[in-house]
Amino acid sequence: MTGATHRSGPVVSVRDLRIGYRTGHGTLQAVKGVSFAVQAGEAYGLVGESGSGKSTAAMALTRYLAPNAELSAGDLSVAGVDVRSLEGRRLRHFRAESLGVVYQEPGLALNPTMAVGEQVAEVFRLAGAGRSEAAQRAHAALERVQLTPAAVIAGRYPHELSGGQQQRVVIAMALAGSPDLLILDEPTTGLDGRVETEIMALIDRLRAELGFATILISHNLPLIAAHCRRIGVLQDGVMVEEGPSERVLRSPRHAYTRSLIAALPDIDARRSRPASGADDTARPVVTVSGVSKDYHRKRALRDVSFTIGRGEVLGIVGESGSGKTTLGRVLAGLTTYDGQVTFDQGGRPGRRRLPQVQVVFQNADLSLNPRRTVRQVLKRSIRLLDGDQTVEQLADSVGIEHELLDRLPGQLSGGQKQRVAIARAFAGNVPLVICDEPTSALDVSIQARIIDLLVELQQRTGVSYLFISHDMAVVRQISHRIGVLYDGELVELKQSDELFESAEHPYSRQLVESALSLRRGWPRGDARAEEPGQVIA
Amino acid sequence: MGMSVLTSDENLPEPGALTPAAAAVQDVATASATPRRPRARALLRRPTFVISAVIVLWWILAAVLWKVVGLDPYSNTGKLLAAPSWSQPFGTDNLGRSVFARTLVGADRALLIGPLGAVMATILGGALGVIAGYFRGIVDTALMRVFDVLVVLPPIIFLIVLVTAFGSGTRALILCIGFVYAPGIARIIRAAVLAEMGKGYVASARLQRESRLRIMALELVPNVWPTMLVQITLSLASAILMTATLSFLGLGAQPPSADWGLQINANMIYLQQQWWTVLFPALAVASLVVSVQLIADNIKEVSRP
């Protein structure tokens, strides 16, 4: 609406941006001389792992930085306004009129004690609208992001909306001031693949309609590539590469970009070889029949049945709330349930009292006792699981250096912690290991290494996995068969390739669609690559 | 009363987001966190802790050594209600007793009942809290319902009932204090244990068929220990205060005890003219309680993750 009309230069101009944080031990440089420009109506992407400074660089445009931040730049302007010089009233006006921000976790970005309509209306009130006019315009804004009936949604509180609906409210709010620039800070990271597709399509459509520019910040390279015309790759506060998405993806020039691309799970490839004992399906490790589970009168699982063969990797996909974590807990015996879960005791005579299941949890921070050293944890695990290795051998097998053994979890990196958690699960010969989103909390490059480790361990020891994830690409890589959970029901269970080729249930088809759609414009194999700069609806 | 609630904000859910400053630093710094500084040294660097510790030590010395030094809190010096002077630094009371001696000797009783009551409350409350948090279900519900009832009455009223029933002998008082503070401690420890129970390491230990006792003692207790330590100190401060309060109300120590609360109670009528009979024991109890309280606060500050 305002957008591209009033000027010929770029909407965003950043030159030699430097941001540091003063700490007790000197200044930590988060952004070290970054420059980029975004044209009116352009879709620009900033990609990088956590700690790369991508969010800090983009948030500098809003001047919302921690009090201990030090900012310097050759140029830092949005819509012709020099952001560096803004203070007080002028800063508020700038924020209200020139830019909008969409945040990572919409549930937290909305005020929990205010109806969402009121929160959108606040922006119009600020612009001088009367109470009823603001309310009407808020309804219109909600309709524009396809939240209908707007009058009903407007009266709801954030916790009454789903994640996707919440993010639509945030978008409506961000666009309420008709900004020139929309900053999207990991807008779909906490959302399910299906919702992600919808939200990104909505943003692309609105950009085409309204003409604002976007800066999409993400760690998700495929997502950025699919929705941005140009991308900048950040590593340790430095922009190591910038160019049209197409070019960056097809012929990355910087080694870091290449490593990022290499680390991506390739949706068409699979790493796991056929299960060593796949023919042993006559005697599955575990048989699940008719399992149901209710939480507070709400259904979490309904009549789920399947088996896992010896040496088989069974992937379970589904969105949050589909019951996949509950399923893991049922198999691990961590919760009560109706129905039957039978473990095959054969082949392990006389060892009936040993645990049949171990779990690798999503959050390695929480899955290690902060007050016990790695050595203590592993030693005790070997003892309890009746393993025959030494602590050092076990550490070697998961790639933990020996000097880490006497450290506490707080002194380890995320990947190292997850390795310890994996070592714990493999301390003895337990037939089934449940991996509950084991890589979701990790950076892409580390994710790939952890997946490699899991595959290698599985092939070497012949255990079975129940591999739970929301990421279709990861699941496909590692699983022999994939089960799709939807609203507590196992709606489909097929060989991995078969699922990708001929999913039957509409929900599975959507999952596959969403996963594949991110690979549009993707160099490897997909012929449907878009023209650079074309808006993808 | 009130005291043990000071840390009730620990029951609140953790604010989901870090401060922008913390989040920024976390974003930049890698996971190679610095090793945890020894807590004792961090404590010694805090001035309020050091001053408080010195004050508490002073009262402990007074409580232990008054007989050795030869202080006499009971005999008449010959001068009634004499103002503070060189020979009687805190003056004398209506029976001619040295207020200085009585103030120092009062530490004896305060530091006997308070700490033992607090220890009892912590052991009882801590154990119940860990058990309730670990087993959850019926055990938890039953305990919490009982505690719900017990916390309905203001603590002082609860204590008045208990003291009426069991008397105000030293042993009875320790028991009463223990009973009054245990439920609050149990609740806080339970909340801390529940927060830990949600973490993967407890589930992992259970999956490895670790024994319950070991899980509670080796996995849970070390992780709720900072909370427990703070609770011990806080309930110690409260217990000292309560003992003095009961004496002040005339329900605790009986004459001629040098108990601080009792001294204040007995000398209130002289407040207008002979203020020293009231002021010095008042300052004594205040300094001890405030110091213990500040020690608790400092422990809490340094044991923050």
Add this chain to the structure above:
Amino acid sequence: MTTLNPRPGAAAPGRGFGALAERHGRVLRLLGRRLVQIPVVLLVVSALTFWLIQVVPGDPGRATLGQYATDEQVRIWDEQNGLTGSLLSRYLHWLHGFVTGDWGTSFVFGQPNRELILDRLLNSALLGALAFVLLVPISVVLGSVQGYREGRRTDRSITIAAMSLSAVPAFVVGVILLLVFAVWLHLVPVQASALATGNIGQRLHAMIIPAVTLVVYYLAVVTRMVRTGVTGAITAQHHRTAVLKGLEPASIVRRHVLRNALIPTLSLLGIYLGALLSGEAVVEQLFNYPGLGALLVTAAEHKDVVLLCDGVVVTGVVALLALLLADIALIVSDPRIRFDNASS
């Protein structure tokens, strides 16, 4: 855009009036549960108190009637006062009396317990209400200042000052305030006992020091809670949203910070309101104020068991009603409770 039906149950909002009815249904169920809890808790509290107090050795009948009364007279007196028979029958006798309004007669005061208790309760409630009215704004202001200055010297200073003040026993704070304002400055009377008689102005004047003593006592906890709430609210991501919307600072504080920050404080305030209204024994005793707390101390001193038991139960009633009030305040101010769905 393809959409599947929203997952049933998972944050699926109902529509229109049906949803509204459902919302209110939840509130009513919550309040209903509280209202059922109250008599149950009171029953348990009274039984426990009654049982504990009856353990007391001593002979109230003899003590009242004096050494010249005959054993027969004492027995009749005991019977009249429900002091004979088994513990259970005595409890039931007491309970029946309490429920029907016959609370017995105090042998210490020679007056009907009900009159005595209700009179004293009114005095206590006046003092408590004054203290509460002072406490809330002071702690909200202090806590907010701390929250906005988190980690700086102001924050730490207020914490230490408020905590130190609160840790000083109330009778010491009272003594010092009395010394300064009554004995040395002659601004207020030393004894507050006259305040049950004077006119409103005189009463308030005399109640100031006791009320301030109470405020000091509760200040640290409430301030701390407000501080935690404010820190939570301004570090919450929705605060950033409000700031980046370009809203005025005043409207951010009012609409986005305080509203969220004060919710956790409500339950705490409920507990303290109950304690304040039903009488703070220490302060009442110190200032010689004729309140319920002081009455209970006297009852305990003289083993006036029936008076004590009646008083304790009345204290429980006040505490529970205050909690109920806090619940209602919470329901009004927190939509997450109003429309609670146990999200998993």
